[in-house]
Amino acid sequence: MKTAATLFALIGSAAAAGMAELKQRKMEAWAAQNEAGVFDVDRYAAQAATACVNGKAGEYQCKNVDMVSFLRHQDMGSTTRKGNDIWGWTSSTGREFAAVGQTDGTAFVEIKSDGSLVYLGRLPTQTTSSSWRDMKVIGNHVYIGSEASNHGLQVFDMTKLLTLTGSPPKTFSITSDLTARFTGFGSSHNIVAHEETKMIYAVGTATSAGCSGGLFMVNVTNPAKPTTAGCLSAGGYVHDAQCVIYKGPDTRYTGKEICFNFNEDTLDIVDVTKKSAPVTLSSTAYNGASYTHQGWLVDESMRYLLLDDELDEQNKKGVAANQRTTTYIVNVSSLTAPKFTGTYQSPAKSIDHNQYVKNGLSYQANYGSGLRIINVKSVASDPTGKGITEVGYFDCYPEDDSVGGRAEFTGTWSVYPYFKSGYIVLNSIERGVYSLKYTGPA
Numbered sequence: 001m002k003t004a005a006t007l008f009a010l011i012g013s014a015a016a017a018g019m020a021e022l023k024q025r026k027m028e029a030w031a032a033q034n035e036a037g038v039f040d041v042d043r044y045a046a047q048a049a050t051a052c053v054n055g056k057a058g059e060y061q062c063k064n065v066d067m068v069s070f071l072r073h074q075d076m077g078s079t080t081r082k083g084n085d086i087w088g089w090t091s092s093t094g095r096e097f098a099a100v101g102q103t104d105g106t107a108f109v110e111i112k113s114d115g116s117l118v119y120l121g122r123l124p125t126q127t128t129s130s131s132w133r134d135m136k137v138i139g140n141h142v143y144i145g146s147e148a149s150n151h152g153l154q155v156f157d158m159t160k161l162l163t164l165t166g167s168p169p170k171t172f173s174i175t176s177d178l179t180a181r182f183t184g185f186g187s188s189h190n191i192v193a194h195e196e197t198k199m200i201y202a203v204g205t206a207t208s209a210g211c212s213g214g215l216f217m218v219n220v221t222n223p224a225k226p227t228t229a230g231c232l233s234a235g236g237y238v239h240d241a242q243c244v245i246y247k248g249p250d251t252r253y254t255g256k257e258i259c260f261n262f263n264e265d266t267l268d269i270v271d272v273t274k275k276s277a278p279v280t281l282s283s284t285a286y287n288g289a290s291y292t293h294q295g296w297l298v299d300e301s302m303r304y305l306l307l308d309d310e311l312d313e314q315n316k317k318g319v320a321a322n323q324r325t326t327t328y329i330v331n332v333s334s335l336t337a338p339k340f341t342g343t344y345q346s347p348a349k350s351i352d353h354n355q356y357v358k359n360g361l362s363y364q365a366n367y368g369s370g371l372r373i374i375n376v377k378s379v380a381s382d383p384t385g386k387g388i389t390e391v392g393y394f395d396c397y398p399e400d401d402s403v404g405g406r407a408e409f410t411g412t413w414s415v416y417p418y419f420k421s422g423y424i425v426l427n428s429i430e431r432g433v434y435s436l437k438y439t440g441p442a
Helices: 006-013 017-035 318-322 398-403
Strands: 058-064 065-072 081-089 096-102 105-111 117-124 132-136 141-146 153-157 180-182 189-192 200-201 217-218 227-230 242-246 259-260 267-271 279-284 292-296 302-310 324-331 337-348 355-358 363-364 372-377 389-395 414-415 423-430 432-438
Touching: 006 153, 058 065, 058 398, 065 389, 081 132, 081 389, 081 423, 081 432, 096 132, 096 141, 096 423, 105 423, 105 432, 117 141, 132 189, 153 363, 189 242, 200 259, 227 267, 242 292, 242 355, 259 292, 259 302, 292 355, 302 355, 318 324, 324 363, 337 372, 337 389, 355 414
Parallel strands: 081 414
Antiparallel strands: 058 389, 065 432, 081 096, 096 105, 105 117, 132 141, 141 153, 153 180, 189 200, 200 217, 217 227, 242 259, 259 267, 267 279, 292 302, 302 324, 324 337, 355 363, 363 372, 372 389, 414 423, 423 432
16 A cells, blocks of 8 residues: 555645645545455446335435436446546437546446436546546536646547447547647646636646646637636635626626635635636635535525535534534625525535535535435525425445445545436446436425
């Protein structure tokens, strides 16, 4: 097993100390898993569709969520067999596809009308393998970044998938099959997309990119010719963000492009309308802050925001001292003076990672406790979080079920809930990609 010193050396100096520590913890955990054979060939069996009945779908704990289909990472061409991020794309005719992140590249699957998954092909990593690969879609193109050195931004046309059947799967070229490769930055931790403005915001870029890990702005109005549009470095390292055309209650900023940035220990709200001169409107800390990770607006009124912290459970800090997954609620009615108003805690012990809201439900990817679906419609009338209820879940990591869950970096990496069909795709670190269907109350 690699020593901690060796692992730390592999991290590099691209990010702030907070991110360096977080990466080290994860790399040590995954190195231990690797030694234990967690990522070995045929470690996991292929599985058929399984309905959630009496709290179980096969080996998985569940509530109001059926497992419709499953593909292992090895079934999707990965030699490392380790997963990370995921995002979806819908064609002009309504066909649904997912870009499935793996340490050695991106796999492409189609979600058929019955929810079954078909592996179509893959785009290898641009340089080397990395545990961190992130992708988002604007129009017909997926934009893929990675912590791999000198990776840059892969721009891939998803319409190339429309003629594929998966027999055999196609391995795309990292040169001739790319629409473009943007090299204004080398490595990045996350990719944020704002479809309305055709902007990609790469965050957590290496220091050599000259943006201090903040918002590195790329205009992709022409996907074949991405151009650098600006940089936000004043707030330091940004881990993730949600960017919108603002239509909330703070009328001073109506129609402006606003980004809600998750900056390791604060929520930063920034006006990025003028890319050459972004303006930070507020930077707000909160009790229990350990690693401000990601979040999402509750609804289109833009009054409240949900925030997740990736280390508060493991650090047993603040409200999360009991290690139950904790979601923070923020009143952002004033962009210059946000207020943390309450929290919601999951029944399960687990670390939170990513969440996305659709029609009053937040679809949370909570590592070892899997997909957790919570009804957040009550936040508008009760911002303490006391009215939030869990309406469904699917736990793809049964290894910690007997102890009620653990605050470890295992299981679910992310989910994509925005397909019109209602199918949800979940990418797990160890096993593969799942097609799920929520069957609970709307």
